[in-house]
Amino acid sequence: MATFKQSEDYDYSEYLIPHGTINGVAIPFFTTPEFRLDLRQNFKLRPESDIFIVTYPKSGTTWMQNILREMLFAEEKGEWADLPLTDRVPWLDHIRDMSVGDLERLPNPRVFKCHNHSPQEMDELFFKGDKTPRIIYVLRDPRDVSVSLFYNLQKAGKTISDWMTKASFTDFFKTYFRDEKVVFYGPWEKHVENWLSARHEYNILVVRYEDLIADSSKEIARIATFIGWDCSAERVREIADKTSFASVTKEKLFKVENGVSDSFLRKGVVGDWENHFVDVEDEKLMREIAEELFKKHGV
Incomplete structure (x- = not known):
């Protein structure tokens, strides 16, 4: 298998899944120091209108992207309406066919997706000391996160990782998900701790994936209030229905190349x-870590 190394300036490894390391944190191989330098130097923050969706991977990111697109951009026409979700609400570690300069073309309000492991890193890249931009941090049960990430990377593994195509869930959990040197964006609990501990310092709304499942309309109304978007209860219910898992899997939200969609949606x-953890100690570990963190931060 060919190397995926894209920079001489990060610590690169193909152990398990190709990845680089920046500031001691594993990141996808395509996120290079040069790309982040471009962001640091050329991204122009619009603090009054920019909105950042921040998650640990597989915590409801796409769902939140779709909610905000439907909430803010439903009436768009022309080129903006025709953009796939991945371009209309771009991921700031991998903007693919766009350049950093292209982000300037996006009309207000702009919405971005991020997985950065800490607000301090995002401050360095985007905020530059301005703590007013709105950040929606989405949390999910780490046990479900690990299962969703397993299938996500198993799909990607067909092209980038022989190990991932053969690993069982238990192997994946013990060898990859719990290894802070290789898991993208660091261990789940460090990511969550970094963000929850800063939620009163930065302008952060915490949303739990499980709450979105239980009462989508209630959570969407909270999100609307947070971003200053005035809407009726009827419109909130419409957004909840249109952005439900059953609905979004039927829509053309993603890029399709050579007949293959770039969507990684699975079950939601x-x-x-419960269908994947064979070792009860693994499940107990993640449950206790989550309970302790949520109790500490009042989530």
Whole structure:
């Protein structure tokens, strides 16, 4: 298998899944120091209108992207309406066919997706000391996160990782998900701790994936209030229905190349971890870590 190394300036490894390391944190191989330098130097923050969706991977990111697109951009026409979700609400570690300069063309309000491991890193890249931009941090049960990430990377593994195509979920959990040197964006609990501990310092709304599942309309109304978007209860219910998992899987939200969609949506359910954790100690570990963190931060 060919190397995926894209920079001489990060610590690169093909162990398990190709990745680089920046500031001691593993990141996808395509996120290079040069790309982040471009962001640091050329990204122009619009603090009054920019909105950042921040998550640990597989925590409801696409769902939140779609909610905000439907909330803010439903009436768009022309080129903006025709953009796939991945371009209309771009990921700031991998903007693919766009350049950093292209982000300037996006009309207000702009919405971005991020997985950065800490607000301090995002401050360095985007905020430059301005703590007013709105950040929506989406949390999900780490047991379900690990299962969703397993299938996500298993799909990607067909082209980038022989190990990933053969690993069982238990192997993946013990060898990759719990290894802070290789898991993208660091261990789940460090990511969550970094963001929850800063939620009163930065302008952060915390949304739990499980709450979105239980009462989508209630959570969407909270999000609307947070971003200053005035809407009726009827419109909130419409957004909840249109952005439900069953609805979005039927829509053309993603790029399709050579007949293959870039969507990594799978089930979108709560509790699928029960079908995957064979080792009860693994499940207990993640449950206790989550309970302690949520109790500490009052989530």
